[in-house]
Amino acid sequence: MRRHHAMVALVAVLASPLVQAEDRVRVVLNGALSPSTRSFAQTLSYTEYLETATVKAQIETRSAFSPDLGAQVQVFRKLGVFVAFTSTHRDEKGGFSASLPHPLYLDRPRSVEGDLSGYRYQERAVHFDLAFGGASGHVDYALFAGVSAFSVEADLVDTVRYDQAYPYDTVTVREVPPRTVKNNPTGFNVGGRLDYRFGHSGHFGLGVQLRFSTATAKLKASDAGTVNVDAGGLQAGAGARLYF
Amino acid sequence: MKRRMAASFLATLFLSSSTYATGVRAARVSATAGETLGDWTIRVERLLAAGELAPRLVREDTMIAGRRHERLQQLHRGVPVFGGELVRQTDGAATLTVFGTLYEGIDVEVTPSLGPRDAERIVERRGGFLFGSEAGPELVVLPRDEGGYVLAYRVRFSLLEPFDVRLLFADAHSGQTLLEFSDLKRQVVGNATGVLGDRKKISTRQSGAVYVADDKLRPPVISTYDFHGDVRRLVDFLNVGPSNLGPADLASDADNDWTDGADVDAHVYAGYVYDYYFKRHGRRGLDNANIPMRSVVHPIRREQWIFYDPVIVTTFFTNAIYLGEGVMFYGDGLPPGVVSPFDGKSWNYLAGALDVVAHELSHGVTDYSSRLTYRDESGALNEAFSDIMGTSVEFYFQTPGSGSRLAEYTLGEDVVTPGGSRSMQNPVAYGDPDHYSLLYRGPFDNGGVHTNSCVASHAFYLAIEGGTNRVSGISVQGVGAANREQMERVFYRAFTSAMVPSSNFSQARAATIQAARELYSAGSPAERAVTQAWAAVGVN
Numbered sequence: 001m002r003r004h005h006a007m008v009a010l011v012a013v014l015a016s017p018l019v020q021a022e023d024r025v026r027v028v029l030n031g032a033l034s035p036s037t038r039s040f041a042q043t044l045s046y047t048e049y050l051e052t053a054t055v056k057a058q059i060e061t062r063s064a065f066s067p068d069l070g071a072q073v074q075v076f077r078k079l080g081v082f083v084a085f086t087s088t089h090r091d092e093k094g095g096f097s098a099s100l101p102h103p104l105y106l107d108r109p110r111s112v113e114g115d116l117s118g119y120r121y122q123e124r125a126v127h128f129d130l131a132f133g134g135a136s137g138h139v140d141y142a143l144f145a146g147v148s149a150f151s152v153e154a155d156l157v158d159t160v161r162y163d164q165a166y167p168y169d170t171v172t173v174r175e176v177p178p179r180t181v182k183n184n185p186t187g188f189n190v191g192g193r194l195d196y197r198f199g200h201s202g203h204f205g206l207g208v209q210l211r212f213s214t215a216t217a218k219l220k221a222s223d224a225g226t227v228n229v230d231a232g233g234l235q236a237g238a239g240a241r242l243y244f
Numbered sequence: 245m246k247r248r249m250a251a252s253f254l255a256t257l258f259l260s261s262s263t264y265a266t267g268v269r270a271a272r273v274s275a276t277a278g279e280t281l282g283d284w285t286i287r288v289e290r291l292l293a294a295g296e297l298a299p300r301l302v303r304e305d306t307m308i309a310g311r312r313h314e315r316l317q318q319l320h321r322g323v324p325v326f327g328g329e330l331v332r333q334t335d336g337a338a339t340l341t342v343f344g345t346l347y348e349g350i351d352v353e354v355t356p357s358l359g360p361r362d363a364e365r366i367v368e369r370r371g372g373f374l375f376g377s378e379a380g381p382e383l384v385v386l387p388r389d390e391g392g393y394v395l396a397y398r399v400r401f402s403l404l405e406p407f408d409v410r411l412l413f414a415d416a417h418s419g420q421t422l423l424e425f426s427d428l429k430r431q432v433v434g435n436a437t438g439v440l441g442d443r444k445k446i447s448t449r450q451s452g453a454v455y456v457a458d459d460k461l462r463p464p465v466i467s468t469y470d471f472h473g474d475v476r477r478l479v480d481f482l483n484v485g486p487s488n489l490g491p492a493d494l495a496s497d498a499d500n501d502w503t504d505g506a507d508v509d510a511h512v513y514a515g516y517v518y519d520y521y522f523k524r525h526g527r528r529g530l531d532n533a534n535i536p537m538r539s540v541v542h543p544i545r546r547e548q549w550i551f552y553d554p555v556i557v558t559t560f561f562t563n564a565i566y567l568g569e570g571v572m573f574y575g576d577g578l579p580p581g582v583v584s585p586f587d588g589k590s591w592n593y594l595a596g597a598l599d600v601v602a603h604e605l606s607h608g609v610t611d612y613s614s615r616l617t618y619r620d621e622s623g624a625l626n627e628a629f630s631d632i633m634g635t636s637v638e639f640y641f642q643t644p645g646s647g648s649r650l651a652e653y654t655l656g657e658d659v660v661t662p663g664g665s666r667s668m669q670n671p672v673a674y675g676d677p678d679h680y681s682l683l684y685r686g687p688f689d690n691g692g693v694h695t696n697s698c699v700a701s702h703a704f705y706l707a708i709e710g711g712t713n714r715v716s717g718i719s720v721q722g723v724g725a726a727n728r729e730q731m732e733r734v735f736y737r738a739f740t741s742a743m744v745p746s747s748n749f750s751q752a753r754a755a756t757i758q759a760a761r762e763l764y765s766a767g768s769p770a771e772r773a774v775t776q777a778w779a780a781v782g783v784n
Binding site: 049050102103104105106161166167168169177179181220222 | 389390421424433434435443444445447461462463515519522523
């Protein structure tokens with residue numbers, strides 16, 4: 001019976017018009033900060049002038065603000081289903097070093113290094129949680145945990161484009177273009193929410209929320225190598241609450 | 245309604261992910277017989293009728309009469325699919341073979357958001373110019389390496405600094421560069437195996453279906469010609485001179501993995517010598533103006549040596565010659581196991597020794613600078629300069645040591661065994677003078693230009709390594725191997741800037757001491773070393 005109720009609620013959240021029952025649904029609208037930075041390393045190899053060119057990049061994603069939208073439906077007493085969506089855009093910063101084969105000689109690579117700029121990282125996640133919560137006066141609280149489905153889209157180093165002239169002992173890097181790659185890993189999340197509701201039966205409130213989510217994205221680089229990136233992290237948000 | 249929108253958004257999120265995950269499916273076709281050929285024969289006709297294939301090029305077979313080769317471009321709703329093409333060989337109405345690649349599962353709208361002019365602006369922002377008759381911009385469907393297809397503009401454009409011709413694919417909706425690479429096909433780098441079995445890179449040029457020994461990476465023309473042991477070709481060449489060399493003589497290889505050691509080393513080492521003069525001395529080739537450097541190999545097959553008289557053998561088999569005007573000539577040596585009856589040594593392909601190649605090309609440097617007359621003392625200095633530069637090039641590219649492909653003060657030791665043909669360190673071991681008092685004064689070899697060269701080259705050795713001359717007993721404090729570059733620069737400067745056709749040993753001494761002063765100051769270790777070295781070999 002309980003399972004039946006949960007299924008009905010989930011379907012209601014995803015596909016049906018707003019639940020009609022009073023106070024059974026709360027909409028959570030947060031502006032969230034993801035303070036943690038993520039770093040990952042990429043080693044790219046490809047053939048150039050009959051030898052192996054190697055590019056090593058160290059990339060760090062910066063902290064970012066992001067919207068966090070969700071809806072919670074009470075399905076049984078203090079138990080609810082909470083579905084939320086988060087989209088985070090981060091700038092990447094980092095550097096690279098490359099060993100580029102010489103066109104005329106074997107085993108005499110040219111070395112070059114520099115910064116990476118214009119690289120972006122985007123992470124979207126849908127969190128499917130079970131929420132346990134209650135109310136005390138004007139204050140609502142909830143603890144939640146569940147599965148997170150991520151869509152990670154990150155810029156990795158695609159190649160090193162450079163200019164060279166005879167005698168080719170040095171190169172001038174023209175650009176290190178990114179290649180945007182995607183992966184959809186699944187992970188988990190846990191968190192809590194504390195809300196203040198205006199009036200005894202008002203439809204509006206304010207609240208804060210903390211969520212930790214994690215998953216490992218496996219990104220395929222242009223040389224078919226895999227770069228592992230930790231998605232998610234700690235997210236702190238605050239914003240409006242709507243009650244129906 | 246709001247919830248419906250949210251659900252739709254979520255659906256979009258995951259739908260886009262699954263679209264991305266869809267890779268490129270390509271049918272690689274190699275239909276030559278049987279059922280497969282029959283299937284593809286029918287399928288090609290259907291695709292042609294449906295407008296998914298269109299003839300791009302039709303050529304009659306030049307090797308088998310009656311056959312025809314059609315290149316059929318794959319189209320998606322009228323737009324060419326980049327890389328999608330079939331080649332159908334027919335004999336009359338019969339299809340004999342079908343080769344190629346067809347991309348499958350294409351689901352791309354072919355109405356671009358951007359126009360061709362937008363693609364041109366991308367090139368303009370790069371400082372490029374549309375290049376050639378196939379410059380475009382052409383709307384194509386681009387199969388992406390990471391999966392999926394994109395409607396794109398293909399543009400071929402040139403850049404001037406440095407010169408390059410590039411192929412660029414820009415997203416026909418966003419303008420984003422999807423793919424870009426150099427489309428300059430002239431120059432390629434190949435694998436090569438030298439005379440001594442060593443692997444190296446070779447700079448070549450693609451010419452039709454083969455690769456030819458024509459270096460396009462260095463500033464001058466550096467090319468290598470292979471006579472394939474054709475004596476009549478050799479005679480024609482000798483009668484007419486360097487202008488007789490033509491494209492048909494260029495050494496070639498079918499797959500750019502070169503295995504003819506003489507071709508390889510003559511070509512690669514000519515490039516090394518150019519590099520040495522440029523990097524060490526700032527010189528641009530033999531004439532300092534990038535005169536073409538041309539090498540001739542395989543003048544007569546080494547197996548035929550037995551049929552020729554000694555003069556021919558020592559000229560065209562066991563010899564390397566600088567012919568003038570930037571043309572070198574390398575003998576094939578003698579067959580394995582054969583010892584020369586004239587010196588008791590084995591002779592491999594002469595081009596296989598870096599110091600030999602550098603020696604010959606340095607004659608060209610002399611030709612375009614001091615023009616030291618090739619007789620008596622000036623001739624000995626001419627030879628000495630070539631030995632000095634030949635050894636210097638060897639030390640520049642090879643590890644010091646004794647043995648194959650190691651740098652040492654012996655000439656030609658990699659291909660003339662045992663021991664090479666001359667020693668700068670110990671000339672008397674080869675019967676050559678190590679002191680001016682022992683100079684050969686007879687008529688042979690233009691007054692002993694080769695043997696007497698060792699007096700000057702021994703002085704060069706002492707100025708670097710130091711030591712005591714056997715005859716004079718005078719000790720020299722050399723600049724040391726770590727400062728080898730100093731003596732190389734001193735001798736190069738003196739021989740190319742201060743010597744004249746009639747210079748003798750005494751003038752060479754004065755010129756090198758002056759060069760040491762100019763380059764490293766009076767009283768410098770370099771000046772002291774070169775002064776002591778000439779004194780040690782008896783030249784004052």
